[in-house]
Amino acid sequence: MQVSIGGTVLYRLFNIITITDMVVVTWGIMLFLSILAYFGGRLFKNRPIDKPPEGIENVVEAIYDLISGFVVNSMGEHNKKYISYFGTLAAFLLVANLSGLVGFRPPTSDLHTTAALAILTFILVQKTAFRGGLLSYLKGFAEPFFPLLPLNIIGEVAAPFSLTFRLFGNLLSGYLIMTIVYTALVKIWPLFFLAQPLHFYFDVFAGVIQTLIFVSLSMAYITNKE
Numbered sequence: 001m002q003v004s005i006g007g008t009v010l011y012r013l014f015n016i017i018t019i020t021d022m023v024v025v026t027w028g029i030m031l032f033l034s035i036l037a038y039f040g041g042r043l044f045k046n047r048p049i050d051k052p053p054e055g056i057e058n059v060v061e062a063i064y065d066l067i068s069g070f071v072v073n074s075m076g077e078h079n080k081k082y083i084s085y086f087g088t089l090a091a092f093l094l095v096a097n098l099s100g101l102v103g104f105r106p107p108t109s110d111l112h113t114t115a116a117l118a119i120l121t122f123i124l125v126q127k128t129a130f131r132g133g134l135l136s137y138l139k140g141f142a143e144p145f146f147p148l149l150p151l152n153i154i155g156e157v158a159a160p161f162s163l164t165f166r167l168f169g170n171l172l173s174g175y176l177i178m179t180i181v182y183t184a185l186v187k188i189w190p191l192f193f194l195a196q197p198l199h200f201y202f203d204v205f206a207g208v209i210q211t212l213i214f215v216s217l218s219m220a221y222i223t224n225k226e
Contacts, residue, residue, distance in 0.1 A: 022110040029095050029107065033088075074219045082222070085124070089117065090215050097171060097207030100178065101199060108210075109172040111164070118163035121218040125159070129225040140225075159221055163214060170210050174202035 008021045040060050053061050067087040068080070075082060096107045107113045129137050141152045181195045 020110075021105065022107050022113065025099060025104050026096070026107045026113060029092065029099065033091055033095065070215075071219070074216065075223050079223075082124075082219075086215055086219065089120075089218070090211055093117075093167075093211040093214055094207065097211055098203060100175060100203045100207075105175055106171050106207075108167055109175045111168050114168040114171075115160075115164045117167075117214070118160040121163060121221065122160040124218075125221045125225055128222050131226075163217060167210055167214050170206055174206050178202055 012018050043057050043060060047057070064087075067090065068083045071083045071086050072080060093108065096113070098106075100106050129140065141156070142149050143152070178195070178198060181198060185195060
C-alpha cells in the first residue's frame with residue numbers, strides 16, 4: 001500500500017502545474033456546492049416576503065439559521081459578516097470529510113488542502129488584528145508584558161500550523177486505517193460488510209467533529225484579535 005500526501009499525479013502542465021486526484025475531487029466538490037448554492041438561491045429569489053417557506057425551503061432556512069446562529073453565538077452580533085465565509089467553509093469541509101463514504105479519498109487528507117484553508121483563516125485573523133493600526137498590531141505581541149514577546153510571536157505563527165495538521169492528521173489517519181482494512185479483506189470479499197461500521201466513526205463521526213473543530217478554532221482566533 002502506498003499513499004502520497006499530495007495525492008496521485010494525473011497530469012503535469014509544462015512541469016509547473018500538477019493536477020492530482022485530490023485536485024479533481026476538490027473541483028468536483030466545488031462544482032457540487034456551487035450547483036446547490038445556485039438552486040438554493042433560486043428558491044428564494046422570487047418568493048414573496050410574507051409567504052411562509054414550504055418543502056425544501058424549510059430545509060434551506062434551517063441550515064442558514066443553524067450556521068448564522070453558530071456564528072453569532074460564537075463571535076457576537078457585530079460579526080454577522082462572517083456568516084458567508086464560515087458557512088462556505090463548513091459546507092466544503094463537511095462534504096470533503098464525508099467524500100470517503102462514496103469511495104473518494106477526502107481532499108482534507110491532503111496537506112495542501114488543509115494548509116490552504118488554514119492560510120485563509122490566518123489572513124482573516126491578521127486583517128482583524130490590523131484594524132487598530134500597525135502600532136497597535138505590533139504592541140499586541142508584547143502584551144501583557146514585553147518578556148512574552150517571543151512566545152506571542154511563536155503562538156501567532158503556530159496557529160495556522162495547528163489548524164493544518166490537526167485536520168490533515170485526523171482525516172489521513174482515518175483514510176489509511178480504512179485502506180488497511182479493505183486491503184486485508186480483499187481476498188475474503190464476503191466479509192467486506194465488517195468494514196462498514198468503521199465508516200461511521202472514521203468518516204461520519206470524525207468528519208463532522210473535525211469540521212466543527214476547524215470552524216470553531218477559526219472563529220476563536222478571529223474573535224481574540226478584536
